[in-house]
Amino acid sequence: MTKPVNSARGIAADVTAGRTSAAETAKAALGRIEAAKPLNAVVTIDPARTLTDAAAVDDRLRAGETMPLAGVPIVVKDNIWTGGWRVTQGSRLFADFVAPQDAIAIERLRRAGAVVVGIGATSEFACKGVTTSPLFGPTRHPLNPELTPGGSSGGPAAAVAAGLVPLAIGTDAGGSSRRPPAHVGVAGFKPSYGAIPYGPGFAEPFFGLSVIAPIAATVADITLAFEAMAGVDPRDPDSALIARDADDIAGPRIAFSPRLGLDVAVDDVVANGFISAVERLSASGLRIAQRDPVWPAGATEEAIMPLQHAGLAALHGDPFRQDPTVFDPDIARQIERGLSWSGADVAAALVASTAIANAFAAFFTEIDLLLAPTVPCVAWPLTQLGPDMIGGRPASPRAHAVFTPFVNHARLPAISIPCGTDAAGLPFGLQVIGRRGQDRTLLRAAQHIETMLRTFAK
The missing domain is CATH 3.90.1300.10 (Amidase signature (AS) domain)
Known part of the structure; x- marks a missing residue:
C-alpha cells in the first residue's frame, strides 16, 4: 500500500494555497480507503457526508477563513462521538447508534478544517489488546495481513501506516494509541489526562484514565492535531490547563x-x-x-485490571446477564470477572x-x-x-x-x-x-x- 502523498501540515498548506481543494483531497482519501478494504482499518464510511463537509471547508477558505488543518482527511476511532456518523464501539449493542453530536475534540478538529473520511476499527469497548470486534472482525497489519496491529486503536493506526490518511484520532486508557502505532511504524501520542477535553460521548469503563490520542506519521503532525484539540472546556470538568511554553531540549534531565x-x-x-x-x-x-x-x-497490571473489569460490568452487566453471546468472548470474560469482584477488590x-x-x-x-x-x-x-x-x-x-x-x-x-x-x-x-x-x-x-x-x- 502506498504512503500518503503529503503530511497533514503539507495538505493544509496546499489546500489553503489553492493548489488542491478539500473536496479533491477527500475524494482521494475515500479512494484509498476503498482500495484498502481487506485491511479492515476503516469500518464505516459516508462519502456523501464527507464530500459535503469537504465542500464546506472550501467555502470557508473562499470566504477568507484561516484553518490550520484545512482539508486534512482524518479517521476517527469507533468509540469517539462524531456527529451524524454511526459509532458502535465495535459492539452489537450499539450496531445502529448514530452519534448525536461531536465530541469536543472532533468539534475542534472540524473547526480547524479537518474532514472526517471514515471511522476506524476498535476492539469492543476499546478493552482488548488486539483489534477485532463482533461487528467487523479483525483489522490486519499493513505489512503482513496475517498479523495484528495490536489494539485497541488498531484501525486508526493501520489507516495512517497504510497511507489512507495522514492523521487519525484514537483513545488511550492503557496504551491503546501507543502500542498499535509502535507495531505498525507510526507515532502515537497519549496526552496528559485532561489536556484534551473528553466527551461528550459513551460512558467509559476506564474511570479517570482514558484520553483522546492523535496518531500520525510524524511528531509534527501530531503536534498540529494536539494544538487544535487541547484546552479547557467547561463541558468536561476534568479538562485542564497545560504549560504553554516548551523548555529547551538541551535543558531537560x-x-x-x-x-x-x-x-x-x-x-x-x-x-x-x-x-x-x-x-x-x-x-x-x-x-x-x-x-x-x-x-x-x-505493582503489576494484574493489580489494577479489576478497575477495567468492574467498569465493564457496571456498564454492560445487565445485557451480559441476559445474553453473554452478544459480546466478544474475551470481553464477556472481562465482564464476568467484573461481576465477581467485591467492593474491597x-x-x-x-x-x-x-x-x-x-x-x-x-x-x-x-x-x-x-x-x-x-x-x-x-x-x-x-x-x-x-x-x-x-x-x-x-x-x-x-x-x-x-x-x-x-x-x-x-x-x-x-x-x-x-x-x-x-x-x-x-x-x-x-x-x-x-x-x-x-x-x-x-x-x-x-x-x-x-x-x-x-x-x-x-
Missing part, C-alpha cells in the same frame, strides 16, 4: 529505562534496538542516564493505581523525560491475544502490554515514535514519557528525537 523498572520479558531485537537508539541519541548530544522508576510492592485496585501514580510522581521530581520501550515484542498472529513467547519466556495474553498502562494511571503524557524493525521489517517503538502538564515540552523533545533517529538511520 533525561533518563532511560530498558524495562521500566519491571521484571518483564523483552525480545532481544527490541531490547537491542532500544539501547542502540539511546546510544545514537547520546551521540547526538543529549545527556541521558540510566535510571529505573521504583515501584511499590505488588475494586478499592484495592484503586489503592494500587494511586501508589503507581505516586511512584511515577516521585520519579519525575528528579527527571523531566523518560525513555523506555513502547512494546516488548513485534506484532503477532491476528488469531491470538498475544504472542506465545516474549524474550524466550512463555507469554501471558497481556505480556505485550507491560510498558504502557502505568503511564495512564499516573496521568502523564507519553508518545511512541518508531525506533527500529526486526529482520522481517516489523516495527517497534521508543516511548518518551514526560511530566504531567508538560505536553508541549514532551512533543518538542520527541520531534528532536525523531529527527535524530531518522538522521542516524540514513
Whole structure:
C-alpha cells in the first residue's frame, strides 16, 4: 500500500494555497480507503457526508477563513462521538447508534478544517489488546495481513501506516494509541489526562484514565492535531490547563529505562534496538542516564485490571446477564470477572493505581523525560491475544502490554515514535514519557528525537 502523498501540515498548506481543494483531497482519501478494504482499518464510511463537509471547508477558505488543518482527511476511532456518523464501539449493542453530536475534540478538529473520511476499527469497548470486534472482525497489519496491529486503536493506526490518511484520532486508557502505532511504524501520542477535553460521548469503563490520542506519521503532525484539540472546556470538568511554553531540549534531565523498572520479558531485537537508539541519541548530544522508576510492592497490571473489569460490568452487566453471546468472548470474560469482584477488590485496585501514580510522581521530581520501550515484542498472529513467547519466556495474553498502562494511571503524557524493525521489517517503538502538564515540552523533545533517529538511520 502506498504512503500518503503529503503530511497533514503539507495538505493544509496546499489546500489553503489553492493548489488542491478539500473536496479533491477527500475524494482521494475515500479512494484509498476503498482500495484498502481487506485491511479492515476503516469500518464505516459516508462519502456523501464527507464530500459535503469537504465542500464546506472550501467555502470557508473562499470566504477568507484561516484553518490550520484545512482539508486534512482524518479517521476517527469507533468509540469517539462524531456527529451524524454511526459509532458502535465495535459492539452489537450499539450496531445502529448514530452519534448525536461531536465530541469536543472532533468539534475542534472540524473547526480547524479537518474532514472526517471514515471511522476506524476498535476492539469492543476499546478493552482488548488486539483489534477485532463482533461487528467487523479483525483489522490486519499493513505489512503482513496475517498479523495484528495490536489494539485497541488498531484501525486508526493501520489507516495512517497504510497511507489512507495522514492523521487519525484514537483513545488511550492503557496504551491503546501507543502500542498499535509502535507495531505498525507510526507515532502515537497519549496526552496528559485532561489536556484534551473528553466527551461528550459513551460512558467509559476506564474511570479517570482514558484520553483522546492523535496518531500520525510524524511528531509534527501530531503536534498540529494536539494544538487544535487541547484546552479547557467547561463541558468536561476534568479538562485542564497545560504549560504553554516548551523548555529547551538541551535543558531537560533525561533518563532511560530498558524495562521500566519491571521484571518483564523483552525480545532481544527490541531490547537491542532500544539501547542502540539511546546510544545514537547520546551521540547526538543529549545527556541521558540510566535510571529505573521504583515501584511499590505488588505493582503489576494484574493489580489494577479489576478497575477495567468492574467498569465493564457496571456498564454492560445487565445485557451480559441476559445474553453473554452478544459480546466478544474475551470481553464477556472481562465482564464476568467484573461481576465477581467485591467492593474491597475494586478499592484495592484503586489503592494500587494511586501508589503507581505516586511512584511515577516521585520519579519525575528528579527527571523531566523518560525513555523506555513502547512494546516488548513485534506484532503477532491476528488469531491470538498475544504472542506465545516474549524474550524466550512463555507469554501471558497481556505480556505485550507491560510498558504502557502505568503511564495512564499516573496521568502523564507519553508518545511512541518508531525506533527500529526486526529482520522481517516489523516495527517497534521508543516511548518518551514526560511530566504531567508538560505536553508541549514532551512533543518538542520527541520531534528532536525523531529527527535524530531518522538522521542516524540514513
